[in-house]
Amino acid sequence: MSFHNPIGSGCRRDGGLMSTLAIVGASLAGYSAAQQLRAAGFDGRLVMVGEENRLPYDRPPLSKDFLTGRLPAGELALADQADVDALGVDWELGRSAVALRPGEAAVELDDGRRVEADGVIVATGARPRPLPGAERVSGVHLLRTMEDAVALRAELVSGRPKVAIVGGGFIGAEVASSCVELGLEVTVVDSAELPLADVLGSRFARLCAQLHAERGVGLRFGATVAGLVTDANRVRGVRLADGSRLDADVVLVGIGVRANVDWLAGSGIDVGDGVQCDAGCVTSNPAVVAIGDVASVYRPELGRRVRAEHWTSATQQASTAVNNLLCGYTAHEFRAVPYFWSDQHGVRIQLAGEPRPTDEVTVTDGNVAERRFLAQYTRDRHPVGVLAVNHPRAFARARRALARHPRYVPI
Ligand SMILES: Cc1cc2nc3c(=O)[nH]c(=O)nc-3n(C[C@H](O)[C@H](O)[C@H](O)COP(=O)(O)OP(=O)(O)OC[C@H]3O[C@@H](n4cnc5c(N)ncnc54)[C@H](O)[C@@H]3O)c2cc1C
Numbered sequence: 001m002s003f004h005n006p007i008g009s010g011c012r013r014d015g016g017l018m019s020t021l022a023i024v025g026a027s028l029a030g031y032s033a034a035q036q037l038r039a040a041g042f043d044g045r046l047v048m049v050g051e052e053n054r055l056p057y058d059r060p061p062l063s064k065d066f067l068t069g070r071l072p073a074g075e076l077a078l079a080d081q082a083d084v085d086a087l088g089v090d091w092e093l094g095r096s097a098v099a100l101r102p103g104e105a106a107v108e109l110d111d112g113r114r115v116e117a118d119g120v121i122v123a124t125g126a127r128p129r130p131l132p133g134a135e136r137v138s139g140v141h142l143l144r145t146m147e148d149a150v151a152l153r154a155e156l157v158s159g160r161p162k163v164a165i166v167g168g169g170f171i172g173a174e175v176a177s178s179c180v181e182l183g184l185e186v187t188v189v190d191s192a193e194l195p196l197a198d199v200l201g202s203r204f205a206r207l208c209a210q211l212h213a214e215r216g217v218g219l220r221f222g223a224t225v226a227g228l229v230t231d232a233n234r235v236r237g238v239r240l241a242d243g244s245r246l247d248a249d250v251v252l253v254g255i256g257v258r259a260n261v262d263w264l265a266g267s268g269i270d271v272g273d274g275v276q277c278d279a280g281c282v283t284s285n286p287a288v289v290a291i292g293d294v295a296s297v298y299r300p301e302l303g304r305r306v307r308a309e310h311w312t313s314a315t316q317q318a319s320t321a322v323n324n325l326l327c328g329y330t331a332h333e334f335r336a337v338p339y340f341w342s343d344q345h346g347v348r349i350q351l352a353g354e355p356r357p358t359d360e361v362t363v364t365d366g367n368v369a370e371r372r373f374l375a376q377y378t379r380d381r382h383p384v385g386v387l388a389v390n391h392p393r394a395f396a397r398a399r400r401a402l403a404r405h406p407r408y409v410p411i
Helices: 028-039 081-086 144-158 168-181 202-214 313-328 392-403
Strands: 021-024 044-049 089-093 097-100 106-110 113-116 119-122 124-128 163-166 186-190 218-221 225-231 234-240 243-248 250-252 258-259 273-275 289-290 297-298 304-306 338-345 349-352 360-367 372-379 382-387
Touching: 021 028, 028 044, 028 243, 028 313, 119 313, 124 382, 144 168, 144 250, 163 168, 163 234, 168 186, 168 250, 168 338, 186 234, 202 382, 225 258, 225 372, 234 250, 273 289, 273 304, 289 313, 297 313, 313 372, 360 392, 382 392
Parallel strands: 021 044, 021 119, 044 089, 119 289, 163 186, 163 250, 186 218, 273 297
Antiparallel strands: 097 106, 106 113, 124 258, 225 234, 234 243, 297 304, 338 349, 349 382, 360 372, 372 382
16 A cells, blocks of 8 residues: 555645655554544555553543543543544554654664654653652652553542642642542642743733632742652652741642653754754654644744644644645644643633733633633734633634634645
């Protein structure tokens, strides 16, 4: 079976035959790429290499309904077995890619085998940054994988542990909310003055702090973690730089992630804070594209690369990247409006666009006090973002309107 460049307006159809494609990373972005390839008519061999020994599953519930016990592991699969089978993928699960041959599309696996491919889709995502010195301390958790979530939940539901969360970003806030639902005493520590202020701006960051406080979450913002208190390698608390101590039986560290690019060392692919891509998710090797949390994609309108860590970007980039890979050059640019949501303390927060804390912000619908509103961010009188709290319909309309702004119209 083979595939001659296929689809898409602007594709020159002269990129040569492609009979095998390798997708590295078997999660949301990788699975989306496989779907897009088959939808585009690629009927060649598709090999998907995944470090985790399980079929692709959804991560967002790991900090929310899975942690509280509302959603069992069996319901996290990204697709049912029939859809997975229909993709006709050769799965290499429980296997890591350890190298990519320079200038080629051959992927080396950790068992010494090599997947010879005509093109590679890099979808290796990111992993949480550990707290220095806390890597092997029992009771200290990171949260990225199902295994991480199973281990964290096991500790949260045994006895009534006191929980400290280092990092008040989305993961930290959602885990704090889940801990409250589980009836646990929980405190969030962050060096910032307000939670999520760099993303939402200070007005709505204050609202997030209020949500935490109303539900009984302890807040230690503007506080720096100096280290952990341990006893026989078991965490007993968190030491703060001001000399105070926070007792804790369980600590969750949510201080950001690092893109999984190490395996690309020596491949000739440009990497930095992620795989460096052009505006079409194509790397410095035209036979290699990158998508999802690992991809740092050039945004012409911003004049720089952006690495998005959002569910929706991982799925949307797959279509652009796959089309460009099959074309053999960058025929399409990725221009979708960035979007993410977060569920915390019974509130759904949705944000689209790229607001900055310094933007002007106006509530255009609903009421902040009632925790149901829509707000628009503008910069130099241009719309740059929209935020909704418990107002999904108004948000959907505003997001569509933002997508009509020239900056987001695909070329
Ligand atoms: C707890 C949690 C909650 C979240 N909640 C939200 C939310 O509410 N809203 C939202 O918009 N986003 C949310 N996200 C973010 C969203 O899940 C990610 O953006 C999305 O998972 C990115 O998909 P990805 O496929 O790019 O990367 P990943 O999901 O990280 O998958 C990458 C895969 O590649 C594998 N891999 C890595 N290196 C190799 C290698 N060398 N060889 C083979 N395989 C490798 C990894 O093991 C992993 O399975 C959440 C994330 C987490 C962790």
